[in-house]
Amino acid sequence: MTAGVDTPDRRGRTGLDRHGRDLNGNARVRIRDVELLSSDWYVLRETTFDYRHADGRWSREQRETYDRGDGATLLLYNEHRRTVLLTRQFRLPAYVNGHPDGMLLETAAGLLDDDDPETAVRREAAEETGHAIGAVRHVFDVYMSPGSVTERLHFFAAPYEDALDDRPHGNAAEGEDITTVELPFAEALAMIRTGAIADAKTVMLLQWAALEGPFAA
Structure with a gap:
């Protein structure tokens, strides 16, 4: 069981690994996985996605995003x-x-x-x-x-x-x-x-x- 995923973190949040999984606004980007790395106060995720380059080539990429809200x-x-x-x-x-x-x-x-x-x-x-x-x-x-x-x-x-x-x-x-x-x-x-x-x-x-x-x- 992971706090922020299956059980509430200290701010009462769950399902934080689902954020961004359903993005479909860019045909050159295919989200493959979202992993929650930390949710101590703000939220750190690692997203794995496929990206189609300008020459048509696809590559598998990983990026960390830090979500502190707007x-x-x-x-x-x-x-x-x-x-x-x-x-x-x-x-x-x-x-x-x-x-x-x-x-x-x-x-x-x-x-x-x-x-x-x-x-x-x-x-x-x-x-x-x-x-x-x-x-x-x-x-x-x-x-x-x-x-x-x-x-x-x-x-x-x-x-x-x-x-x-x-x-x-x-x-x-x-x-x-x-x-x-x-x-x-x-x-x-x-x-x-x-x-x-x-x-x-x-x-x-x-x-x-x-x-x-x-x-x-």
């Missing part, structure tokens, strides 16, 4: 003051892969869980910044690391007016310790060039804001 992220901006509101928190994966202290500047973000993207991004903005936001603008949806991670991230932007809330934020039960950082937009863009802002979703939203968003010329 997410949503939000750029908070003040057009009048020309500022953006970001978060700062510790990220262990960045720390072990060369970031000096693992404290990343980011746009507010989180997993959808059982919510739709807009509901989720409102929840995360309140949880991580203390701000209840008004109207939001959907910007785009992106697969962030399609070679191995299934996550699709939904990008939003919204104005903020309130003063900076410098209290710690985040979900304490999940070990989050998040502070907010208000920056002039021009300074935030310059921090991309220097590497002081190195989070992909944040870079993408800042560049969107400069090219066609609230700070477009």
Whole structure:
């Protein structure tokens, strides 16, 4: 008996090895097997499939996919003051892969869980910044690391007016310790060039804001 397959894992899930077995949208791909490797919190699978190459040749391939669910992220901006509101928190994966202290500047973000993207991004903005936001603008949806991670991230932007809330934020039960950082937009863009802002979703939203968003010329 395997947790997550025959018996519930610690999140109560079973049948996790069946995900993706019935895909039929691409005639060049034939799913042969899906094996559950881990379901400690998120889900790691190994999928075996046949793939028909452009020259007609078929090959047997195996790929691991990491399924952490889809997410949503939000750029908070003040057009009048020309500022953006970001978060700062510790990220262990960045720390072990060369970031000096693992404290990343980011746009507010989180997993959808059982919510739709807009509901989720409102929840995360309140949880991580203390701000209840008004109207939001959907910007785009992106697969962030399609070679191995299934996550699709939904990008939003919204104005903020309130003063900076410098209290710690985040979900304490999940070990989050998040502070907010208000920056002039021009300074935030310059921090991309220097590497002081190195989070992909944040870079993408800042560049969107400069090219066609609230700070477009």
